[in-house]
Amino acid sequence: MSFLAPAFLLGALALAVPIIIHLTHREKKDVVPFPSLMFLRKIPYRSVRRQRLRHLFLFALRCLALLLVALAFARPFFESSRASAASALGPREVVFLIDHSYSMGYEDRLSRAKAEVEGRIQSLGGEDLASVVVFSDRAEILNPPTSDKATLGDAVAGIQLSARATGFGPGLKLAKRILDESELSRKEVVLVSDFQRLGFEDEDDDVWLPAGTALTPVDLSSAEAENLALTSVSLERDEASGRERLTAAARVTRKAPADGSPIASSISLEIDGRSLQTKPFELAPNTSATIGFDPVTMPAGEARGTIRIEEDALPQDNVYHFVLSPGQALSVLNLEEGARRTRRSFYLERALEIGDRPSFRIGSKALSQLRPADLAGTDVVILNDVPSLSAGPAGLLSEFVKNGGGLVVVLGEASSRSSFAEGASELFPAALGGVVDRARDWGGTLSYLDYGSPVFEVFNAPHSGDFSGAKFFRYRAFDSAVSEGVLARYDDGVPALVERRLGSGRVLVWTSTLDTFWNDLARQPVFLPFMHQLVKHAASYAEASSWHTVGEVLDVDRYLAMVLEGESGDGASGRSFDLVVTAPSSRKIILPRTDERALLPLEEQGFYDIRRAGAGGGASSSSVAVNLDTAESDLSPLDPEELVASVTFRETTEAGAVGSEASDSREAQEGRQGYWWFLLAGALLLLATETFLSNRLSMAAR
């Protein structure tokens, strides 16, 4: 006999309480003083004994009734034989959740995982459905639920190590979805992983597998795991003797049992496949070290660099790739009133000449001489206090901005309300107004800066630049209030810097001069970085990263625009040719010509080569370095029970998995047999009998 709720049997223990009270406590509870027991002692004991027996009979009735109630609540049933029970349990829905993050490349973890799952596939019942899901920080189902063991075996055999980091959330969510869609009552998840602690995030707690699901963890981690990893690389570029130099440094971390001994290894720097430097190092367990390389002169053009340490049990994190692109320059065209150079642009040009990352190529021209060809290859046009802007140049500039160019309009003494033709009005957020003269009150100041905008972002931190020292004696206002795109205001609320998006580009209007005529900003320390930020923002400049991380999606056109400087256009106006991307695994990916931006998911570790389709080897190409998420190199394991407890309901933990497997069937069996009903009826009958008898006995006693 089995019980569906055996805990209720504990209620039978409560019977001990009345027994104890009846047999012991009742006589001991109160001691009644009496002068002499002389007469009581004379009464024969047997008569008392007989009375007690009669009492115990009633008591036994009550106890039996209570016992039957406890039994009824425990829901007893007769379990059928194991074989029939197994058939009654029904088929299972099994999800094999296999971790294929790159940490599974440690020794033979992935092959052990495959062997484990293949063994479990063989033990599946004929009607069981199973699916194989691989997960890292994202999950993928390899086959729909099937009972075909060959299909499952093939899916498992085809599992490859990914270059991604561990994350349990996506895999568990996918498993949950599969189980939710299943109509089978028995659900099981087999989670095969090295259970890295870093893969278990707080939000994974939100995943709850369906009630009754048995989650079986298969832990492949080992407490003795030792790993040496390259966790970060820093690259410093500078110029020496007119050549660009690179100073690289790498941070190496070693995770090992605390009682381990220091190990000696070496680290090497390779540029374009040639090993330039090798440095030895020694590292104790659970320590890190930064190893710096000597400066090396960079080759002309793009260069591929790699830093690697000696291979260990997890070779994936022993290498770090980067791409060194030649220094980039932003082309700036400064338009003034006439061909003659004035002091109006003196401070502006000096400020932009100093930049190196990026550098600025400054050209000057009279506005009246502006031709469409001048704007080709120009990133930013600065309209520096021009007295008039006729419709022709205004149209050119408007078109330039709409195609992604940047325009900085500087207002001053010369520019006035009547300076700009009708066609230029779309370049401004509002019609221009008069001049505000603050000379009487010793000049105004900038009181509001939008630190969220890229222009002022770098000044946000304390001691990162002080604009409050600059005095603005005169500036131009707008005729109507400007509410959008105001990046800076004076202390009287008049906008100082206004941004306006136009097409793919943007116009920035600075309402005072960039010399010392209307203000003294040009003499402030913040002037130079402000100018750099202003021009970079106008040009929508973004520095090309030396490397990317697996899992990122690369905007190929934008990337090419940055590194090839016009080879593929400006990154926004579409591409007239196909691109061929060669992945590190030599896999070819064709990105067809399109007006849409081509996005390339970076899934492999190494260098992606991007070149024009049909172009020969001499055609310019670009490389993208892709590295692994170095957090994954920390192999510290998590207690699988912790994960199991956080994603399954309490009653379906692994320990109770076997019980929960059969829970439905047991309930069904108990429901069919329904002995509790008879037990409860018996208890009521006994209680009624007891009541009747005790009433009779009390009446007789009276």
Added chain:
Amino acid sequence: MFRFVDPHVLARISNLSLLARSVVEGFISGLHRSTYLGRSVDFAEHRAYMPGDDIRRIDWRLFARTDRFYVKEFEADTNTSFTLLLDVSRSMSFGSEGLTKLDYARFLAASLAVFSQKQRDRIGIVTFDEDIVEFVPPSAKHLEIVLHTIDRATTQKPSDYRRPLLKVAEAIHRRGIVVLISDLYDEPESILDAVKGLRYKGNDLIVFHVLDPAELRFPYVEAASYQDLETGEAFPVIPDYLRDEYRNLVQEHVRKLTRSLGDNQIDYSLLDTSTPLDYALFHYLASRERLTRTR
């Protein structure tokens, strides 16, 4: 009137002497005539001279007529000894309704003492448990001492009748009235053995058997352990099943006592502590008169 003789009302009077006088004054409207013989002006009878008799009491006139020695006897108010035997064993400390048996016995003893004082008796008292606790020999001047002794009486030890009562019998040389106030928790034969000595020495013995109503009726309901106040022994008892047999045994005990004591001309009276004290006093007077008549 009755209010003053209700034991529970009397229990509120802390002064034992006042209590006893209240009872006795209320009880006696006029002093009865003594049935005892003694020195007085009222001639009663002659009797033959016995060695030891005072020769001043010889009626010489009668000697002249009869040539025999006779002594004159006169009816006196009283001059007898009155000795109280007060049981102060532990069982006397029992009281189911606030008033213990010892309290009741003390009221009764004090009332009898005051009453006897008014009779001009010599008053003495013996308190005893398993042995004599205090002994005040009878004297006409001992009322206050007797009352103090009664007042001080407390229960400490279990009872034994034979040993202390034999000692009392030996100590009392002059015959008189002996009143035993006790709950008589012993076999009737043993009690009779113990009091026989007093009786055989010519004392008139009156036994007041003081019991609590609960001892007579056994009204308990709840089964519990009952503890013997005398021995401290506890005994599990289910009252419902024992009550009838208990009552029968108590009645049988009383019946045996009545019979065996009566056979030996010992007056026996059962008093429960709810019985008014004047009832006890009436009983005492009736006994005394009866004893006198049967003399």
